[in-house]
Amino acid sequence: MAEEQRIVLRNADQINPAKLEDYLQAGGYQGLEKARSMSRADLIAEVKKSNLRGRGGAAFNCGLKWSFVPTDAEVSYVVCNLDEGEPGTYKDRIIVQKDPQQLLEGMAICGHAVNAKQGYIYCRGEYPYVVELLNLAIDQARSKGVLGDFNIEVRMGAGAYVCGEETALIESIEGHRGEPRFKPPFPGVSGLWGKPTVVNNVETFANLPQIVFNGADWYAAIGASTYPGTKVLTLTGDVEKRVFIEVPTNVTLREIIYNYGGGVKSGRRLKAVQVGGTSGGFIPEYLLDTPIDYDSMRSIGATLGTGAVFVMDETRDVVDIVTHIAKFFKEESCGKCNPCREGTFRCYEIMDRINRGRGTLPDIEHMIQLGKVMERVCLCGLGQASPSPILTTLQHFRYEYERKLIS
Amino acid sequence: MELVKLKINGKDVEAPAGSTILQAAENSGISIPRLCYYPDLSPMGQCRLCVVEVEGNTLLPASCVTPISAGMVIHTESPAVIEARKIILELLLANHPQDCMTCDKMGDCRLAEYAYQYGVRDSRFVGEKHNYAVDESNPFIIRDLNKCIQCGACVRACEEITGKDNLSYMYRGYNRKVTTADDVSYVDSDCVFCGQCVAVCPTGALTEKQIHGKARAWELQKVRTTCPFCGTGCNFDLCVHEGQVVGVKSSPDSVVNGRALCVKGRFGWDFVNNAQRLTTPLIKRDGNFVPASWEEAINLIAERLSEIKNKYGSDSFAALSSARCTNEENYLMQKFTRAVMGTNNVDHCART
Numbered sequence: 001m002a003e004e005q006r007i008v009l010r011n012a013d014q015i016n017p018a019k020l021e022d023y024l025q026a027g028g029y030q031g032l033e034k035a036r037s038m039s040r041a042d043l044i045a046e047v048k049k050s051n052l053r054g055r056g057g058a059a060f061n062c063g064l065k066w067s068f069v070p071t072d073a074e075v076s077y078v079v080c081n082l083d084e085g086e087p088g089t090y091k092d093r094i095i096v097q098k099d100p101q102q103l104l105e106g107m108a109i110c111g112h113a114v115n116a117k118q119g120y121i122y123c124r125g126e127y128p129y130v131v132e133l134l135n136l137a138i139d140q141a142r143s144k145g146v147l148g149d150f151n152i153e154v155r156m157g158a159g160a161y162v163c164g165e166e167t168a169l170i171e172s173i174e175g176h177r178g179e180p181r182f183k184p185p186f187p188g189v190s191g192l193w194g195k196p197t198v199v200n201n202v203e204t205f206a207n208l209p210q211i212v213f214n215g216a217d218w219y220a221a222i223g224a225s226t227y228p229g230t231k232v233l234t235l236t237g238d239v240e241k242r243v244f245i246e247v248p249t250n251v252t253l254r255e256i257i258y259n260y261g262g263g264v265k266s267g268r269r270l271k272a273v274q275v276g277g278t279s280g281g282f283i284p285e286y287l288l289d290t291p292i293d294y295d296s297m298r299s300i301g302a303t304l305g306t307g308a309v310f311v312m313d314e315t316r317d318v319v320d321i322v323t324h325i326a327k328f329f330k331e332e333s334c335g336k337c338n339p340c341r342e343g344t345f346r347c348y349e350i351m352d353r354i355n356r357g358r359g360t361l362p363d364i365e366h367m368i369q370l371g372k373v374m375e376r377v378c379l380c381g382l383g384q385a386s387p388s389p390i391l392t393t394l395q396h397f398r399y400e401y402e403r404k405l406i407s
Numbered sequence: 408m409e410l411v412k413l414k415i416n417g418k419d420v421e422a423p424a425g426s427t428i429l430q431a432a433e434n435s436g437i438s439i440p441r442l443c444y445y446p447d448l449s450p451m452g453q454c455r456l457c458v459v460e461v462e463g464n465t466l467l468p469a470s471c472v473t474p475i476s477a478g479m480v481i482h483t484e485s486p487a488v489i490e491a492r493k494i495i496l497e498l499l500l501a502n503h504p505q506d507c508m509t510c511d512k513m514g515d516c517r518l519a520e521y522a523y524q525y526g527v528r529d530s531r532f533v534g535e536k537h538n539y540a541v542d543e544s545n546p547f548i549i550r551d552l553n554k555c556i557q558c559g560a561c562v563r564a565c566e567e568i569t570g571k572d573n574l575s576y577m578y579r580g581y582n583r584k585v586t587t588a589d590d591v592s593y594v595d596s597d598c599v600f601c602g603q604c605v606a607v608c609p610t611g612a613l614t615e616k617q618i619h620g621k622a623r624a625w626e627l628q629k630v631r632t633t634c635p636f637c638g639t640g641c642n643f644d645l646c647v648h649e650g651q652v653v654g655v656k657s658s659p660d661s662v663v664n665g666r667a668l669c670v671k672g673r674f675g676w677d678f679v680n681n682a683q684r685l686t687t688p689l690i691k692r693d694g695n696f697v698p699a700s701w702e703e704a705i706n707l708i709a710e711r712l713s714e715i716k717n718k719y720g721s722d723s724f725a726a727l728s729s730a731r732c733t734n735e736e737n738y739l740m741q742k743f744t745r746a747v748m749g750t751n752n753v754d755h756c757a758r759t
């Protein structure tokens with residue numbers, strides 16, 4: 001197997017995750033120490049310069065996001081998004097299970113940058129054992145005093161995909177229904193309980209100790225220039241090795257599937273790969289030489305998203321898979337805004353009709369028009385991204401749809 | 408006030424900093440369709456009908472919740488915007504009982520109005536539809552959630568105007584529903600039947616039972632009046648059809664109460680048409696009340712009060728007035744008691 005480059009997983013299986021001492025021995029909390037020796041403005045500038053971009057999907061420059069928190073805010077919060085509801089994605093769980101202290105350290109660094117004393121980790125409801133480990137890690141960090149006056153609490157979700165969306169997540173922590181808020185105001189200005197709040201993904205936070213310790217230039221030189229660093233990927237579907245890997249962001253999809261993943265299962269040919277989770281676009285074979293960084297993925301109409309890599313071999317029925325995806329979205333739409341609530345439902349109806357051999361050509365045309373409108377008008381990212389699997393498969397695999405239509 | 412310069416539909420306009428696009432457009436005489444925006448309720452940004460095109464933005468932002476910024480170039484009726492609105496309306500109509508012919512909201516329905524405006528006749532997305540039982544559990548409000556477009560106005564009105572918080576959302580996605588706690592009927596909920604939810608509902612989902620089948624919206628003559636039930640002085644419009652009062656509707660432009668009314672003001676007007684209602688004064692003669700003219704009645708009262716005052720003195724008289732009277736009436740009552748009857752024995756039922 002090709003070499004990985006590990007930053008956030010550098011301690012994986014090297015230390016005992018349940019022991020703070022192990023983490024300290026491996027150099028833990030030196031990033032935080034250095035961060036605390038810096039002014040808030042310098043720390044934010046350093047993170048901005050590293051060009052670390054959010055690993056939760058939207059790839060927003062992390063330091064820039066922090067800079068939106070007003071410097072005179074009396075109360076602000078740091079929230080870690082560990083909702084990880086994206087099917088096929090388990091990288092945040094791995095990052096935390098292998099090295100929970102690293103996440104706490106990253107959050108505390110952010111806390112110093114935005115002057116927050118309180119952090120929350122919003123954990124996926126299906127991960128109770130991760131909550132246990134985190135609480136243990138928080139207890140150890142607290143008794144050792146490594147977090148200083150920064151406090152962290154774990155909150156649990158209840159199994160709604162949309163609660164991974166940052167404003168729905170905030171609503172959920174506040175004890176309300178997990179439904180997105182309109183933006184602006186962005187959480188950086190008005191978030192949890194109306195206070196400035198930084199929401200970052202687990203992997204984003206986990207990168208921070210090394211970035212601060214080694215400096216922005218070190219990080220910015222790794223991987224793709226516009227989206228530097230590494231990315232933790234989870235390989236699923238028809239791939240020989242269904243593994244998680246951490247690789248520099250300039251690695252291509254082909255290298256990932258064939259070098260790291262050992263190729264398509266049973267030597268079959270590849271039909272498509274979906275990157276970034278359920279809402280990711282489908283990528284055909286001929287585009288496999290694209291690097292996985294956010295911008296390269298966007299340039300081919302796909303997304304890096306959470307870094308889930310779902311491989312489909314030549315025997316897979318794309319229309320059937322997309323029908324299942326459409327079902328997922330109509331189940332997971334929170335229902336607040338009209339185009340997503342009604343639109344995901346109608347997309348599923350139409351997909352199901354086509355999949356069962358009852359669809360017509362106008363069905364396809366209506367769905368394309370609907371999907372393109374949904375991408376632009378839905379209230380949150382769920383509705384906006386949900387048509388992508390439909391639209392990209394109609395772009396690359398239209399014949400699979402057409403052969404199922406009523407002749 | 409700081410003014411921001413921007414361009415809407417090719418026109419240079421200015422609007423106060425902090426305005427939303429919708430407000431800025433409205434300021435310059437451009438109206439943007441909306442189903443969930445109400446100036447007197449908190450913003451929600453849910454219906455997405457108010458989307459506009461902002462140059463440089465690949466999304467179509469909802470104008471009711473998007474603040475303006477200097478130099479913005481906005482199109483409120485571009486082809487992309489019109490296409491989006493049509494699709495949204497088609498989606499709403501696909502899940503709507505198309506029984507406008509017998510719907511009581513006909514003529515006052517904002518969904519129908521926009522469907523008409525954008526020429527959306529049929530929906531290409533017809534499939535499964537909701538089939539909720541209609542809630543007719545109470546004498547005042549008919550709740551037909553099959554017609555609900557989830558604008559959330561009722562939820563916000565109940566919470567923000569009435570302070571009752573009787574409504575919220577249940578379930579998710581297609582099954583999301585605007586309802587009471589535990590999804591019970593209105594009569595089994597904490598509802599106080601103020602009808603604020605009905606007043607804001609843009610569709611036929613919430614309607615006044617009393618008015619059902621009596622008249623079309625455009626046949627109603629509206630007569631602004633002051634509520635007779637208490638001294639607060641809420642204003643509302645009596646809805647009159649063929650010389651009969653058939654309902655009451657509140658209006659956001661009432662200075663005293665805005666849209667707010669209580670159950671009595673909104674739904675307690677039916678005594679107006681009661682056959683037993685007094686229409687003339689009655690004077691007791693030989694143990695029986697008999698109709699009399701106002702002149703007779705007032706003369707009789709004046710005569711008897713003078714007799715009492717002359718025989719027993721001013722302080723033998725006391726006046727107690729009512730909170731159902733207006734301030735002016737209460738003022739006159741005490742003036743009469745002091746100036747005519749000559750006593751300070753004045754009191755009011757609301758004092759205790």
Ligand SMILES: Cc1cc2nc3c(=O)[nH]c(=O)nc-3n(C[C@H](O)[C@H](O)[C@H](O)COP(=O)(O)O)c2cc1C
Pocket residue numbers: 053054055056057058059060081082083084085086161162163164165166167199200201202204205380381382
């Ligand atoms: C429907 C939906 C689900 C999301 N789920 C997650 C999630 O599970 N984890 C996550 O980190 N971000 C998720 N996001 C993205 C968050 O809204 C947010 O952008 C992210 O947490 C910001 O962190 P980052 O800047 O570090 O990436 C989701 C977004 C949407 C629209």
Ligand code: SF4
Pocket residue numbers: 162179180332333334335336337338340341378379380381382383384
């Ligand atoms: S896009 Fe979907 S998930 Fe997002 S707010 Fe609208 S209904 Fe809810």
Ligand code: SF4
Pocket residue numbers: 564565569571572573574597598599600601602603604605
């Ligand atoms: S009638 Fe009044 S109390 Fe009852 S649900 Fe409507 S707004 Fe709330």
Ligand code: SF4
Pocket residue numbers: 554555556557558559560561562585604607608609610612613
């Ligand atoms: S019942 Fe009426 S006011 Fe309430 S959400 Fe539905 S359409 Fe809006």
Ligand code: FES
Pocket residue numbers: 440441442443444451452453454455456457458469470471472
């Ligand atoms: S009026 Fe703006 S989203 Fe409804």
